[in-house]
Amino acid sequence: MLGLFVCKEDTMSRYNARTTEPKWQKAWDEAEAFLAKRDPDKPKYYVLEMFPYPSGRIHIGHVRNYTMGDVIARYKASCGFSVLHPMGWDAFGMPAENAAMAIGGHPKEWTYGNIAAMKEQMKPLGLSIDWTREFATCDPEYYGQQQALFLDMLNADLVYRKNAMVNWDPVDMTVLANEQVIDGKGWRSDAPVERRELTQWFFNISSMAEELLSAIDGLDNWPAKVKLMQSNWIGKSRGLQFSFERSDGGEAIEVYTTRPDTLMGASFVGISPDHPLAKEIEASDSQAAEFIAECRKGGTTAEALETGEKLGYDTGLTVKHPLNPEWELPVWVANFILMDYGTGAIFGCPAHDQRDLDFCRKYELPVISTFVPKDDAGFVRPETSGEAYVPPKDEIVQFVQNLEGLNPFCTGNEAVDHAIAKAESEGWGTGQTKFRLRDWGLSRQRYWGCPIPVVHCDDCGVVPEKKENLPVVLPDDVSFDIPGNPLDRHPTWRDTPCPSCGKPAKRETDTMDTFVDSSWYFARFTSPRAQTPTDIDDAAYWMNVDQYIGGIEHAILHLLYSRFFARAMGKTGHLPQGTEEPFDALFTQGMVTHAIYQTRDDKGRAVYHLPEDVDQEKTVLRETGETVEVIPSAKMSKSKKNVVDPVDIIDQYGADTARWFVLSDSPPERDVEWTASGAEAAWKFLGRVWRLAADLEDGADTDEALERETAKAIHEVTVGIETFGFNKSVAKLYEFANAIQKSKAGPGAKRKAVKVLAQLMSPMTPHLAEEIWAHLGGEGLIAQAAWPVADESLLKEDSVTLPIQINGKRRSEIQVPADLPKEEVEKLALADQAVIKALDGGTPKKLIVVPGRIINVVI
């Protein structure tokens, strides 16, 4: 690699990124080219990439993300917009505490050290960022304003306290994040995790469920799949809520079902292990207690609950079927029923729910079909097949166990409506709309987060901290040698007078979920030094974010929480009207992947190898000649040795090459595979473009063909950028550069074309573009030059080639004037040799002419 590097700089005529790039970065700084200014004469444009977590090193994925944002920012600036393109750090979170535990030191030092290091790595990319607006969420100036927001939200009833389950490590005596639970065990202690109930703070996001759902429709510039995922996450459903009377006269069991039409197929009533009734039984029945304790082992994730083995315990209680008091159903405690959804109790209908069927098979409970396919010939019923029958709700089926008064041939939806209407008219149940969306638990039993600004007083209860006492700053003198939250054992920080009565009281030691930090940072960027969370005038000018760019992994939580916060900030006076949906357009970009090279050791285990240790052509290890297995397009991971470090790439080729590469090949929403040969190709191309410009003479000559190429290039590259088709813009730029190179035009015409080429490339490879611009005598900085405009008249072609299909297969083609009437085209088509031959004297059955596109002769 080093040897190659020498070659890459040695020739005088070569473009030297190493000296050129810092030169132009300095020029931009001096010109304050990227300072965001409120300019009443210009339209504004706010482009934002999801801010990074300061892990310590930038990742090639960051390069891709920020390069895309930078292309948009630079492009919009040259189109005359006043651009806001800020950068900050999502700086609270567990890794800082983990580092403190693993290697000592303080989370604060670790975090700020990482921020400095990452900024150092990011700067050479030449991003058009307004660094004067930079902040980290762990700055007291930021989280203090977040505490002020919290207090206002508390005042507006958007925050409240209730009990909820957490993962509890019984050995380390600490709360665990889902990530820290591995196969149901604590990651450090290896002890089986338990679920434990704690009183925690919640944002009342479910109160906005209906609005958060209906507003999705208006998000025209969001990816359809993100909107669909959000809709499903909010999960609106219509169903029936009713009670099962207990045979022993105890408190009735309230259930909620979206399929009340299958009530005649009920075979048991199931309750969650966390249901109040389960707790009641637990107290008196030791076997039940044992079972419930078993259920509480393992994590709290939906995935763990739903993929685990379905277990149940027969409580011995029975309930009466609402439509037939003689019919008694057993009550089971079942581990797959979530307390958080509906009422925490269900009735099981095994014929039409796979989970219920598995459960009933296991515990030998009856299976009763309530409906079968409309035409049930050959249908094997769930009673005997082991497969539940779950057709779409809009499909017509035949009911065999129906509620009185229902047409046996109807859709699931009709049957549900009928069941609800019947229950309501008979008075034993009510139709209800429910959401899957749960309130957002924001309490974290950890140090490195934003302190929740409340005080617990024995006399006054939970008391909000006074705003003038904000920020409630994290104490620095903490240690991480034992697990748990150091704030809990920090008496001088924890002990504080009650803001209300002044008596000794204790601070809340829980801190906020880091998702809170990232739910409003976009608003803070509009006025990052304001003494209030936002400055309403600045927010009014800059909001909304015109283009937001980030990973698909944030499709649900971060975006939903931000949508909630924008509304909450509107209600508490921190954002102006019209910012309820803070992100006008969203783009979710794919990952940068890289091949994994692996061999096997004697025991058959995988051994991974660095790309530079592998002979790429023969796919063998350079040292031993051993054959290497290549796994393409894998997510980068240190342990798999397939990580590409952007710093190395920039050192070797320069930032422009890295930027050009991550935009090439793959569409931005898809993954792109990093390959050494691809990076090399990008580097070679940039060198070729430089040579194209380097030895051009001037001249007064013109060339129409080249002008046409130029107009087409402007048009297509612009469309590519506007539609996030960066790979297509890149392909067009290759074509345009090739066309210039091969053109026989004189130096004057070529010079004009190369200047446009530099402009079109400037959002992607800004340093090279500046160098060419300066070399060709362009005025000022290309970063501040106006975007070129295509000459419309040159875009139109005089004649077009129309392919002729015969019976749908391409057989010939004709050249016709672009504006030739359809009838004339038909005549020309019928006169084509291939058509005459195929017709063999007959007439075509049909002749289809799609103007400007295609001709199809049907014989």
Next chain:
RNA sequence: GCGGUCGUGGCGGAAUUGGUAGACGCGCAGCGUUGAGGUCGCUGUUCUGUAACAAGAGUGAGGGUUCGAGUCCCUCCGACCGCACCA
């Protein structure tokens, strides 16, 4: 388990959104430049087939709608992502 996405040459991918499949790049082959290698320049490159044409096949598999399907619908196979305390 629930929800979502994707599948096109040797490889990454393009296809004006139902209208010439394979743009552009990599790789490979040949030629030129060079003392040689690299660089650089030119030409070719879906597969079968042919001396070359011709001709045929072809977008994970199977079926359907249509004058026309990579694109729309159904079934199947495979890969990937999310699931509320990772950021």
